[in-house]
Amino acid sequence: xxxxxAGLSARGIVVRFDGLTAIDRxxxxxxxxxxxxxxxxxxxxxxxxxxxxxxFQRPTEGSVHLDRTEITGWPPDRIARRGLARTxxxxxxxxxxxxxxNLAAAAVGSGLSRREAEARxxxxxxxxxxxxxxxxxxxxxxxxDQRRVGIGRALAVGPTYLLLDEPAAGMSDAECDDLVALIDxxxxxFGCGVLLIxxxxxxxxxVCPRIHVIESGRTxxxxxxxxxxSNDAVVHAYxxxxxxxGRAER
Amino acid sequence: MSGSRLRSLLEAYSTPVLLxxxxxxxxxxxxxxxxxxxAQTVTDALIRVVLVVGLYIxxxxxxxxxxxxxxxxxxxxxxxxxxxxxxFKKSFALQLPAILAxxxxxxxxxxxxxxxxxxxxALIVGIPIMRLSGISAAIATLAVLGMFHTFYNNWGPWxxxxxxxxxxxxxxxxxxxxxxxxxxxxxxxxxxxSRYGLxxxxxxxxxxxxxxxxxxxPRQRLIAFVxxxxxxxxxxxxxxxxxxxxxxxxFWLSLTFISLAMLIIGGQRSLTGAVVGAxxxxxxxxxxxxxxxxxxxxxxxxxxxxxxxELGIALxxxxxxxxxPSGITGGRELRLRLSRRARGA
Numbered sequence: 001x002x003x004x005x006a007g008l009s010a011r012g013i014v015v016r017f018d019g020l021t022a023i024d025r026x027x028x029x030x031x032x033x034x035x036x037x038x039x040x041x042x043x044x045x046x047x048x049x050x051x052x053x054x055x056f057q058r059p060t061e062g063s064v065h066l067d068r069t070e071i072t073g074w075p076p077d078r079i080a081r082r083g084l085a086r087t088x089x090x091x092x093x094x095x096x097x098x099x100x101x102n103l104a105a106a107a108v109g110s111g112l113s114r115r116e117a118e119a120r121x122x123x124x125x126x127x128x129x130x131x132x133x134x135x136x137x138x139x140x141x142x143x144x145d146q147r148r149v150g151i152g153r154a155l156a157v158g159p160t161y162l163l164l165d166e167p168a169a170g171m172s173d174a175e176c177d178d179l180v181a182l183i184d185x186x187x188x189x190f191g192c193g194v195l196l197i198x199x200x201x202x203x204x205x206x207v208c209p210r211i212h213v214i215e216s217g218r219t220x221x222x223x224x225x226x227x228x229x230s231n232d233a234v235v236h237a238y239x240x241x242x243x244x245x246g247r248a249e250r
Numbered sequence: 251m252s253g254s255r256l257r258s259l260l261e262a263y264s265t266p267v268l269l270x271x272x273x274x275x276x277x278x279x280x281x282x283x284x285x286x287x288x289a290q291t292v293t294d295a296l297i298r299v300v301l302v303v304g305l306y307i308x309x310x311x312x313x314x315x316x317x318x319x320x321x322x323x324x325x326x327x328x329x330x331x332x333x334x335x336x337x338f339k340k341s342f343a344l345q346l347p348a349i350l351a352x353x354x355x356x357x358x359x360x361x362x363x364x365x366x367x368x369x370x371x372a373l374i375v376g377i378p379i380m381r382l383s384g385i386s387a388a389i390a391t392l393a394v395l396g397m398f399h400t401f402y403n404n405w406g407p408w409x410x411x412x413x414x415x416x417x418x419x420x421x422x423x424x425x426x427x428x429x430x431x432x433x434x435x436x437x438x439x440x441x442x443x444s445r446y447g448l449x450x451x452x453x454x455x456x457x458x459x460x461x462x463x464x465x466x467x468p469r470q471r472l473i474a475f476v477x478x479x480x481x482x483x484x485x486x487x488x489x490x491x492x493x494x495x496x497x498x499x500x501f502w503l504s505l506t507f508i509s510l511a512m513l514i515i516g517g518q519r520s521l522t523g524a525v526v527g528a529x530x531x532x533x534x535x536x537x538x539x540x541x542x543x544x545x546x547x548x549x550x551x552x553x554x555x556x557x558x559x560e561l562g563i564a565l566x567x568x569x570x571x572x573x574x575p576s577g578i579t580g581g582r583e584l585r586l587r588l589s590r591r592a593r594g595a
Contacts, residue, residue, distance in 0.1 A: 054462065080464035088462070094455035096519070096581070105452035108445040109464030117445065157464050 006067050007031040008053070008084065008161045008193060013062035015048050015217075022048045024217040025062070030193045032160055035183070037208030038197045039228075041237055045217040046197045047089060050165050053195075054086045055079040067160070081110055085159035087150040089166045095139030099149055100125065102138045106156035117156075124152050127189075128182065144175045151182065161193045162186065168200045180206045205229070213237070264586035266439040269525050270432045273299070277428050289424050295532035296427035297488045299525055302512045303434045304481030306524035308474045309513060311447055313454035314383070316475075317506055318391030319482045321398040322368035324501035326483025327490040328402065328409055329364035330357075331418050334491075339417040345407035357421055361487045368483025372476045380471040383457070395506065402498045414497040422492040430488060434481050438521050446473050511563065515570045517577025522584045530578065531563060538562045 008030040015023040023045045030036045040046050051057035053064055055076035063072045071079050080086075085106075094102050100121050107117035125131040128148060133141070138149055147167050154162055164183065168176050184207050186194050198204045204211060205225045213220040213228060215237045221228060228234055260267065273296070280292050305319050332346060333355040340351050355363075379390045402409045409415065441447045450470040453460040457467060490496045508531070516527020544553035574580060 056458070056461075075466075076461040077464050077466045080462055085464075086462050088458065092456045092459035092462070094452045094459060096455050097451060101448060101451075105448050105460070105465070106463035108449050109452070109460070111464070112445070114443070114445045114448065117448075153459075153463060157462075 005029065008067075008195070009065045010049075010053055011063050011065075013049065013052050013064070014060045015045070015052050015057060016060040022217050023052060023059070026214060026217070026219050027062075028053075028195075028212060030161060030195050032193045033187045033191055034210070035187055035194045035196060035208050037204040037211040037225075038195060038214065039199070039201070039204055039211060040214040040220070042199070043216075044214045046214065047165055048217075049214070050086060050163050050195075050197060054084060054163060077109070080157050080159075083158070083160035084163070085154040085157040085161070086163040087147075087154050087165055087167060089169060091146050091150055093138040093146055093149055093153070095137065097138060098135050099130065099138050099141070099152075100134040102149055102153050103156040106153045107158070110157045120158070121156055124155055128152050144171050147171065147179070148182070155186070155190065159190075159192050161195070162190075163195045163197070165197045166199055167196070168198060168203045171200075173202070176200065176203055179203065183207050261586060262443075263436075263439065265521060265583045266432075266435045268584050268586060269435050269522060273431060273525070273529075274428060277424050281424065291532075291536050293422065293424045293427045293492055295529060295536075296424065296431050297422075297485055297492060298509070298512065298532050299431050299528040300427070300434050300481060300488060301485035301509050302516070302524045302528035303431075303438050303521065304478050304485055305509050305513050306478075306518065306521060307438050307441060307481065308471075308478035309510075310518045310520070310524060311442060311450045311454060311474055312471050314471065315388040315510070316391040317388055317510070318394035319478065320501050320506045320509070321395045322372060322479040322482035323486035323489070323505070324398060324402060324498065325368045325371055326364045326486030327496045327501065328415075328486075329367045329483070330360050330487040330490050331415055331496060332408070333360035333363060334419050335417055336419075343410055343415060343417070357419065357491065361484065364487050365480045365483035368486070369476045369480040372479030373472070376472045376475040376479075380468040380475060383467070395502075399498060399502060409498065412498060414495050416495040418490045418494050418496060420491060420494045422488050427488055427492070430484060434484070435521065435525065437477070437481070438524075441474070441477055442521060446470060450474050508563075511567055515567055515577055517574075517579035517581050519576060519581030520579050520583045523577045523579040523581060526578055531566070534566055535559055535563060 010026070010028045013023050013026045014021065026049060038046055038049070048057060052059045055074050058073055063070055065071065066082055066084055071082065094105060097105065100118070103121035103124055104117040107120045108114065112120060122131065122134070125134050130148060130152065133145070138146065141149065151164065151167060167183070168179055171179060180203055183194060183196060186192060196204065196208060209224065210222070211225060211228045212222050213234050220237060221231045221234050277292060280288055301323065309316055332350050334357055336354050337352060340346055375394050379387060379394070382390055403412050405411070449465045452463065452465055453467045453470055460467060486501070512527040512531045513524055514527070515531060516525065517523025538554070538559040541552065541554045542556060542558050544551045570578060
């Protein structure tokens with residue numbers, strides 16, 4: 001078997017639930033310092049793929065390597081400690097803990113002492129321009145801010161690869177632009193690779209030099225934003241779902 | 251310089267300092283003014299505080315309900331009896347191995363050893379159980395209680411079976427109990443502030459989020475379970491040396507549920523809640539007990555029918571749960587802010 005490259009590399013991932021194939025032979029690779037966009041219509045299997053990469057869902061077939069170490073089947077916490085962090089669409093913050101404690105808990109989870117964890121958490125909050133909210137309960141924050149804390153918490157793990165699961169969901173355009181600016185800085189300032197899962201084209205097209213499109217669990221297209229925009233299959237998949245949704249709403 | 255360091259240290263530890271001070275104050279007032287009976291009541295309540303703080307370390311920080319902790323209390327109580335009974339009493343009540351039968355050990359190291367035994371047992375039973383979550387974990391801990399209950403009930407040579415084991419040296423008074431309460435409160439607080447406590451509280455808030463943050467849920471729960479069992483065991487030790495006798499039937503469902511009720515009524519998400527719950531319920535129980543026995547008001551004796559104690563506690567519990575679902579303290583800690591812009595613990 002050939003050696004996988006350095007980076008986060010998933011090969012031939014298949015996830016099947018009771019005969020239903022949610023992910024069908026998808027391969028993806030991400031280098032440290034790069035940003036890869038993962039898009040697809042609702043129900044395409046984006047979140048299932050993220051779960052398969054981060055250990056929350058064991059792939060039925062295929063393998064995941066993190067810098068040449070096979071991590072397929074590892075429990076999620078072990079994968080996180082190895083340097084692959086993620087956010088959740090649903091936020092999943094520690095709602096009853098303060099913002100500072102949310103980040104510090106993740107830093108502690110990655111193996112830091114309490115003191116080091118608090119220092120890292122404060123530093124990250126400063127970086128995110130969020131230090132004045134450090135003492136608030138995470139659950140009391142407005143929606144957009146919760147998303148940001150989620151990203152801060154994932155960064156507090158000290159990842160080499162970061163998977164952002166629809167960070168812009170439910171955000172206004174202005175909040176999206178702030179988010180784009182924040183995500184854009186991550187590879188440069190933390191040296192980590194980012195896999196950005198989004199539904200929102202505005203976010204994806206602005207930050208990702210490479211985009212991977214999946215539909216119905218299969219890879220539909222890969223390439224630069226310009227290539228993706230002019231790809232007939234992609235345009236069809238997106239317009240198709242929009243029309244169907246329009247019909248359903250009516 | 252050193253003044254501000256002291257101030258920030260005091261601020262960081264204001265919760266255990268305040269809680270300990272308040273309990274100490276109560277003990278001093280009772281010691282100066284009241285009869286021996288009230289001192290006994292206060293001692294009993296302080297032992298309950300140790301138990302509820304012990305329960306809090308696991309249940310409060312993990313959010314996992316545990317019904318089996320009283321097994322550790324029983325283990326601690328019997329272990330201290332094996333160590334501290336006089337060799338004469340041991341020789342006719344129990345059949346112990348020579349190392350226990352032929353020696354009578356001093357009470358303080360025995361208290362540590364007996365509590366540690368409870369912790370070791372928790373480590374062993376905890377390894378499989380801490381992998382479970384939610385209701386399965388709760389039921390599994392109940393099974394542990396049932397198992398040890400049956401075992402001790404039938405382990406004649408070591409426990410005298412279902413009979414009461416008498417003759418445990420009496421040395422626990424209000425002051426001894428207070429000393430251990432202060433110790434328990436400080437350890438619980440230091441744990442909760444530590445990296446382990448923070449990680450466990452994160453798992454309580456969101457299991458998926460915690461795992462994505464690199465936190466191993468079984469490992470963090472196990473750490474708390476073991477520390478928690480130490481204090482449950484210590485509570486058993488104190489109770490044994492306060493009452494002078496122990497019986498398996500006293501470490502069963504009623505003690506399990508009253509300890510949980512104290513924690514939930516006080517507010518299971520904070521150490522302050524554990525201390526407040528144990529103190530308030532002990533106080534209410536005592537008042538109801540007095541009234542059950544009859545009190546004189548203006549020449550007539552008022553007495554409540556037997557059973558009022560239990561009904562009263564149940565009523566208080568209902569009222570608290572209805573009007574303050576997260577307990578009297580609502581999961582907040584009692585704390586002191588000395589500087590203008592204080593940062594939390």
